[in-house]
Amino acid sequence: MNAAVNAPPVPAALLTRRERRHWRLRIVLVLWSLGLLGLAWLLGIAADTLTVERQLLTALAAVLMGGPVMAAAFRSLRQPDLHGVVDQLVALAVIACWVSADFVTATLLPVVMMIGRVLEDRSLLGSREAVEALSNLTTAVARRIDAEGVVTSIDVAALRPGDTVEVRAGDKVPADGVVVDGVASLDTASLTGESLPMEATLGQTVLGGSVSLNGVLRVRVTRVGGDSALGRVVALMQEAERSKPAVTRLLERYAGKYLILVILLAAMVWFTTLNSAAVLALLVAACPSAMVLAAPSTALAAVSVAARHGILLKSSVFLERLADADAVVLDKTGTVTTGQLRVVDVRCEPGVSSDHLRALARALGRVSSHPVGRALAHLSGDDDVVLAEVHEQAGFGMVAMAPQGQVLLGREALFTAHGITCDPAPSHAGPVAGVSEGTRFLGWILLADELRAGVAATLDALRDLGLGRQTLLTGDRASEADRIARLVGIDEVVAGALPHDKLAFVRQLVDSGGRPIVVGDGINDALALRAGAVGIAMGGQGSDIAMASADIVLTGHDFARVATCVRLGRRARRTLQLNLALSAGWTVVLITLALVGGGGSGGALTAAVLQNCAAFGVLASAGRLLRFDERSGVNE
Incomplete structure (x- = not known):
């Protein structure tokens, strides 16, 4: 079997080969275009009679920068979205510059707008860096113990379930497994978000990527590569990175209508004023550059913060649902109890x-x-x-x-x-x-x-957050369920529930207008997890089916992360609302200035610079979300 089969599903580099080639071409074109503009400027200083030569140089620079702009606008026609609106408006502005023979603006405008695209790509790279950091938790070499007890260093990709490995102090656990001998303290903070070391003893499950702080362990490998806990963490983060927030899909639904409105407004300005500078400024001011960044930057920041807390979101869509939740339904065994x-x-x-x-x-x-x-x-x-x-x-x-x-x-x-x-x-x-x-x-x-530590306190915190209806939904007998419910302060108990009973209860709650968070860990919780507004699987020891059915996976055993999910969802929604208001308000202000001021000299370039300022402001606002850290008490 190829060794690559066992490798976690992580990208080979932060940028794909196509993306690297794309950015290299852009950088080369920018350097050549700016060089041609500089040469034209020097010719103007040297001799006032070289007007034709200067025009040819600036026209060539405009063609070099305009080519990628036109190509991007043409590609966006096949699948219109917010990026496509920006590309098409910039392309129209560049065409208007060509028609009016303003080749300097036609060259500099794409350069300035490219800065905004760099800011956007930088926010995406932050998510990819988080994925790469997770992949670096694995070790390259493992110490495998053969049947005769001889320890041999091998590539970790060669490990198979059933192998026994030795983990010494300072080593990273090479794969998921069960301790068969030894005692050690393991640092699992990078995987589970838990700050305290885990004491690994005989029979205990350990996760690949954990760091041994002391002692020597012998571990029987149970999962490798993409099947391991770390592999699943990376896969979930990549899935969340690719997902689009709900508000982005809503904005994209109206992107085409917005483009038509801007074109009609620009046409009206031209026919009433015959002012090409005002039209250029309007087209650039109407670019929703900041709005393109508002939702994705907030979502990526929230996904990164969640992963830092041992919370894996399968999609950023569930952030909004967490913020709206008003009830919680809990399984008993493995959820409320250990x-x-x-x-x-x-x-x-x-x-x-x-x-x-x-x-x-x-x-x-x-x-x-x-x-x-x-x-x-x-x-x-x-x-x-x-x-x-x-x-x-x-x-x-x-x-x-x-x-x-x-x-x-x-x-x-x-x-x-x-x-x-x-x-x-x-x-x-x-x-x-x-x-x-x-x-x-x-x-x-x-x-x-x-009883799992901190359950009662977490349920109190959820009540303070407005999740007042709390139900213990379990297949266990009524006497045991009632005992556990009394210990944690739950009033509503449904005992003896089979998987289809759990599904029916959650569906009834949803049909009555409730928005429940369903928390479970077992195979019998899978249907209920799928039916709830948000399903959360206790992934520290949960079944694969439960984790596949859930919308969110908690990588550790800390039940308090359920309340963290709700608080993070609400904080992310406030940040998103602020970013949307900032980007929309700024765009309206720029359009108003373009209409009132008539564009003026360099109006389009000024509008482009101001658009980048708005994009930077949106990113800074989303960056504040990265300060959310309930492990140290910082959540404001």
């Missing part, structure tokens, strides 16, 4: 040592793939227990042989089936597992799903 069981109590039979029971349970848990077993594997205890003939009985538990005889771990029915007498399982909302050794029952272990 989805990982933990031991909350050990109840031993009389005369049974708690340490001995824990040691047996730990040994059985370490060879189990069941969630209960994984939780028991983290119990404290000796590692001296040796097990043989381990069998898992689906739905009942585990059976194994120890030096002291047969050991059992599981439900009450398992012990009854093996003729072992035990007390009834204690009443408990979560899972309960019993342990026996030989013919003696040792005791019960009580487990529970752990």
Whole structure:
């Protein structure tokens, strides 16, 4: 298999080959045109009699700069948009300059307008730089451990699922995987936005691109290349970069009508005043250069800020929907809770040592793939227990042989089936597992799903933001759902819901005029995520189907990012409204000045310079959005 198959889907360079060739040609034409204008100016100083020569030089400069302008205007006729309106108006202005033999203006006008296009491309490159920075999180070399335990340095593209790699202090984790040995602290801030290091221990999932701060890990690779968490992050950012904000699509719908209106206005000015300078100034002043930048620059800034917080937007469209949200629907397991069981109590039979029971349970848990077993594997205890003939009985538990005889771990029915007498399982909302050794029952272990940190505070923050209707929508039993809802302050609970029930509930909420944010992580949440106004997947440990169905993916485990999404959406909308008002108002002012002032000497060039000032102002306004950082408390 080609190594490129495993490479994350990132661009090879910030500019494509075609874009680089395009800009090189523009730069060459600008240099030649300005050189010809300079030569004509020098000839004018040297001799006043070389008028024809000077005219020929300026005309040649105008042709050099006018060629790309005409080509761009012709291409825009096939698919009119805001860029096309700008290109066509500039082309009309250049044609008017040619007709009036004003070759100097015909040369300088495209040069000045090109500055605005540079500003626009610069804002797009900022998004591409963010994608390239993410791709640089991967390491080029991985330390693979073969079956004999020999460590070999290989290209990371050669890694395959199932390989085991060694990660030392200072190394980057080369691919997604599961820790099979060792303990280390991992810096995941670049991937998840979480500032605190993650403690990686046995059985824990680690993400490619994380940096090991200390310790040595052995990691079994599970995902590589584009299938890894980092690969999916890059793909989502590229998808968001390509998407158009809703307001941009709306403006493009009326772009053709706006162009016709400007042409009619220019024609009216010409027939009433016969002032070509005024017509030129009007055509340039009417270019919506700043408006072209208003929505994309804001959207790209918001997408970059979101990624910095571990929030991946599949499209900038969802920023507007986040700002309008008025309700939130939450899954329980893996969303409100961590989805990982933990031991909350050990109840031993009389005369049974708690340490001995824990040691047996730990040994059985370490060879189990069941969630209960994984939780028991983290119990404290000796590692001296040796097990043989381990069998898992689906739905009942585990059976194994120890030096002291047969050991059992599981439900009450398992012990009854093996003729072992035990007390009834204690009443408990979560899972309960019993342990026996030989013919003696040792005791019960009580487990529970752990509440995710910060959920209650985040829900309070969402209420303050106007998302007052909050529903816990889960397939779990009612008693457990009610318990979790009370802990986090949710009043509305729908328990025992299957995937189609969740879909029906969300659709009913939408049909009644609600605009719900749906937050989930599992396969059974996929339909509901798709049906909500905005679907948010807890991507830290969520299923692939849930992440594919969601509109937004949270790369980490921080539930507080749900409130961050809403605040960022509303901040982005305010910024967009300001940018649209600034660009539209500035264009109206320039058109008014062009009509009142009659253009004057250099009126078109002045209008072009002022248009670039407006474009710079819009970019500066969008740049203020980049200061939004809730990790440090800056969100204004």
